[in-house]
Amino acid sequence: MSSEDLRSTRLDKVAQLQALGLNPYAYRWEVTHHAAELQQQYAELPNGEEVEIEVAIAGRIMARRVFGKLAFFTLQDETGTIQLYLDKGKIEASMPEVENAFAHLKQLTDAGDILGVKGNLRRTDKGELSVGVSQYQILTKSLLPLPDKWHGLTDVEKRYRQRYVDLIVNPEVQQTFRRRALITAAIRRLLSEKNFIEIETPVLQTEAGGADARPFITHHNTLEMDLYLRIATELHLKRLIVGGFERVFEMGRIFRNEGISTRHNPEFTSIEVYQAYGDYLDMMDLTEELITVPAQEVLGTLQISYQGEAIDLTRPWRRITMHDLVKEHTGLDFTQFTSVEEAKTAAKAAGIHGIDEIQSIGKLLNEAFEQKVETTLIQPTFVTDYPVEISPLAKPHRSKPGLVERFELFIVGRETANGFSELTDPIDQRDRLEAQAARKAAGDLEANSVDEDFLTALEYGMPPTVGMGMGIDRLVMLLCDCASIRDAVAFPLLKPETPES
């Protein structure tokens, strides 16, 4: 039967229900119980026993096993499933106002329909906890067939494009998004307990700043100007620190006009946290808490498994400088190089490629780190003390020339968080942002213009501050064991199936 035939069969049933005066799109159903709660509460009910308590539940019919005068449905609500025991005699005695109530149930319902039922609880002789239904109402008639009840929906493309179908037939998918909500709630609660407040900053901006990334451009009609979607929340949150807030954060959507992969979605959720009067050492402590507290709450353990790899989140996490890590993995001591050429020659000899155009020792160090070290950092590791060349918003290191007080957190070989003692010297900041603007003028699409108002704010004076940004999607991937960011995002961006042109 074709898709259209299946649908028109269901539409016929809609018409039949309407002709019978049974609205196939009901208004409400008083739900008193949920499946999982009943399964747990009556786990000890013996086979063949019934309890004289009336329950009213609602959910989607997932399976139908129909006999002549008896039927069993599997009903799925948000919490799980429970069987319905549908006895012709009992239903027709309890629903005298509807003629042939049992026949309608058999003929006019399908797997996929939303059903509300009332009845009492019983455990069948075969041991299945069931609602012995006395009354039912078809709450919503479904027009489209569900995927195969046994094999389910496995086509990943369809799972992402039609997440609602994925959620209906793959209940474990629901768990990821439930956990995601618990993780973000735990983070917000923890920060609130530490007197951080969340302040929302603009998504539409006249300058995209705070990170090296290509922005999305949109257009405001009445102002007749292009606007950028934010690529970071950094510069506005720092303005709030200038304004006198000492502890602020924002968890929200960021947009970067870049590639799509198992680790990148064009829109993603970040949290940025700023704390006045602290430095990057303080923030490493807080970062550990911001991951371990949700992990412990949501998973109940700090010993987690990611794609088959055992990860130990027990604090404290290893802290090691970028220089030491590169030395450990390549034998190269970048502190010893006195010229770019010397560093480049040594790096090439160590097997680091694609560095011909690079014109600074710090960037060579970073290349060596990314190529030789990054993916080896499986257990949580804070990499510290980055080159100033790749850290335009970070404060110079108090004792190491050429470096800044910055850390990045790596887990399972992925950058998960990034923090630094914030640069508070407005003159130094202007120099660095202007250098970046020069790169933009020279054609670097990831470089951005100078945000003059941000520099003005810094000139009013920002207290010593530490800031940190963390990718929430990647944290969810880690804690929910998702191989792809698309499994951690309810509705990931996909190309349209049928392009216009």
Next chain:
RNA sequence: GGGUGACUGGCGCAAUGGUAGCGCAUCGGACUCUUAAUCCGCUGGUUCUGGGUUCGAGUCCCAGGUCACCCA
């Protein structure tokens, strides 16, 4: 950006270059303890799109689309 692979009824899958088939669901029938219910019967397809090779293409070739994985 490069490479590899996948794409066939609603869903899950078959088919040496030779009649497009199976399971589930649907539809009709039987059935008061099933749970992938069972039994009987019947439907349902522009094989992702467009070209090409061939007597003949789901299958081979070219181009395009979407997705997945790997690499940069």
